[in-house]
Amino acid sequence: MDVIALDDPTEAQIREWHEVLSAVHAADPAGGPAPDPEQTARLLGPEPGSRRRLWAAADGDRMVGVAAVRLPGEPGAGRPAEIDIQVRPPLRRRGLGGRLLAAAADGLRADGRTSVIAQVFAGTPAARFLERYGFECVLTLRGMLLRLDDVPPERVARLLAAAPAGYRLVRWHGVVPDEHATALARAKHAMADFAEVDGTPWDAHRVRETEEVVAKRGDDLYTVAALSGDAVAGFTEVVVPHGDARRAAQYDTAVVPEHRGRRIGIWVKAAMLQWLAEARPEVREIETDNAGDNAHMLAVNEELGFRMERESMEYLAPVDALPAL
Ligand SMILES: CC(C)(COP(=O)(O)OP(=O)(O)OC[C@H]1O[C@@H](n2cnc3c(N)ncnc32)[C@H](O)[C@@H]1OP(=O)(O)O)[C@@H](O)C(=O)NCCC(=O)NCCS
Known part of the structure; x- marks a missing residue:
């Protein structure tokens, strides 16, 4: 051969x-x-x-x-x-x-x-x-999976209503608007998984480059961020694939260290679920991968209703x- x-x-x-x-x-x-x-x-x-x-x-x-x-x-x-x-x-x-x-x-x-x-x-x-x-x-x-039919809308509404004081939500579809690009790059430093292996610093250019890759594939990137002033305190990203949109993929979620412990992670994720329900009702499931030792993110996902599917390495x-x- x-x-x-x-x-x-x-x-x-x-x-x-x-x-x-x-x-x-x-x-x-x-x-x-x-x-x-x-x-x-x-x-x-x-x-x-x-x-x-x-x-x-x-x-x-x-x-x-x-x-x-x-x-x-x-x-x-x-x-x-x-x-x-x-x-x-x-x-x-x-x-x-x-x-x-x-x-x-x-x-x-x-x-x-x-x-x-x-x-x-x-x-x-x-x-x-x-x-x-x-x-x-x-x-x-x-590997965890959230079946949206299993998430009661009241749960999302309750989590959204519990807004941490001093923060506001912003959201965008596709590549990050210029006004948030540098702030988002700073927040990406808070990610403690792939970035450690890759070691490349995040800046506005790399953020846009990564997002353009998604757009070029024809997939739709949705981002919800919690702002403290102009700074991104936390954010979450979901990608809805072009073609079969039933299963979306969770991309990065991170909360900057000094803003942790205020339930910002679950707040931005709840806002994302509400947005997807309005904007992309055809999405039925969201899949995600979490580092096995990332106890906080696993707890957030379990509270939202994500269930363990398969481990990968x-x-x-x-x-x-x-x-x-
Ligand atoms: C992983 C994969 C590509 C290996 O292909 P393959 O053609 O079977 O690999 P090789 O025949 O060259 O195996 C080379 C050596 O790897 C090890 N190996 C491969 N498969 C193994 C198995 N099932 N159990 C134990 N050792 C294994 C052995 O040492 C083997 O040498 P040996 O057969 O002389 O003992 C194939 O199993 C596959 O397509 N898996 C699904 C896709 C996937 O998960 N890809 C991984 C992403 S990199």
């Missing part, structure tokens, strides 16, 4: 890629809804602020495994790359995953990257696979340790 780089995938190759993702999902559907062809096409397409490299393993004309690497920033940027490898279930344990990883690792070295992150579900072969190649688990995430490897083709 050959591993080939797909620098500019054709429509047929994108369809085949989608079939690999669908076959992997069908064998283990617990991770969420089946991939959608348009979403696959967008995932393989360009993205502002980062580049993507793709490899496929082919058995004759048939695609049997895929590897996608996301390279944020410029070549040689200190930021870690992200990798995702998927192999059709009947063809596993034949070295295909390892060969795709080696091809991708050569691509990472050529781009001057020093580290790479992969996110995988707990209890799947992926953890053993990554550990075999020198990846280490750096973060455990609890973030793995990190030094690129030097990865195999070469």
Whole structure:
């Protein structure tokens, strides 16, 4: 079987890629809804602020495994790359995953990257696979789901009415308005999960860049923030995917340290639920990932009605340790 780089995938190759993702999902559907062809096409397409490299393993004309690497920033940027490898279930344990990883690792070295992150579900072969190649688990995430039909509107109304004194709510759809961009970047420093692994400082430019990625995919970003004067004391973000909008995704939520302990986190989340009910009634569920040790955020989500679904892990490897083709 050959591993080939797909620098500019054709429509047929994108369809085949989608079939690999669908076959992997069908064998283990617990991770969420089946991939959608348009979403696959967008995932393989360009993205502002980062580049993507793709490899496929082919058995004759048939695609049997895929590897996608996301390279944020410029070549040689200190930021870690992200990798995702998927192999059709009947063809596993034949070295295909390892060969795709080696091809991708050569691509990472050529781009001057020093580290790479992969996110995988707990209890799947992926953890053993990554550990075999020198990846280490750096973060455990609890996947939680909120079924909006299970949330009584009175609960949302009660939480909203309990507004902390001295704060006001603002909200926006899409990229942050200029007046709040720097304040939002400051609040993003309060996030204690991915930012720690990534290590890149948040500024207004990076905030906009991240939000433009969502817009470019065709997805809708909703943000609710609690302001103290002009400062963002806390905020929450939800993304409603283009296409099947039934399941939205919780993005960042954070409360700046000096404003913690005043129920700002649950207040902004309740305001988000009310906004979505008005603006996007087709949203039926919201999924979220929380660091397993983030007791406050887990408590907020449990109080809102989120229930545990599935644990996942973030793995990190030094690129030097990865195999070469
Ligand atoms: C993870 C995945 C890509 C591995 O693909 P693969 O083609 O089976 O991997 P390989 O055959 O190259 O495995 C290489 C080594 O990894 C380890 N490994 C892989 N699967 C394993 C399993 N189920 N149990 C224990 N070890 C495993 C072994 O050391 C294996 O070598 P060996 O077969 O000689 O013992 C595949 O299981 C998959 O597609 N999973 C679903 C998607 C996913 O979660 N991707 C992870 C994101 S990076």
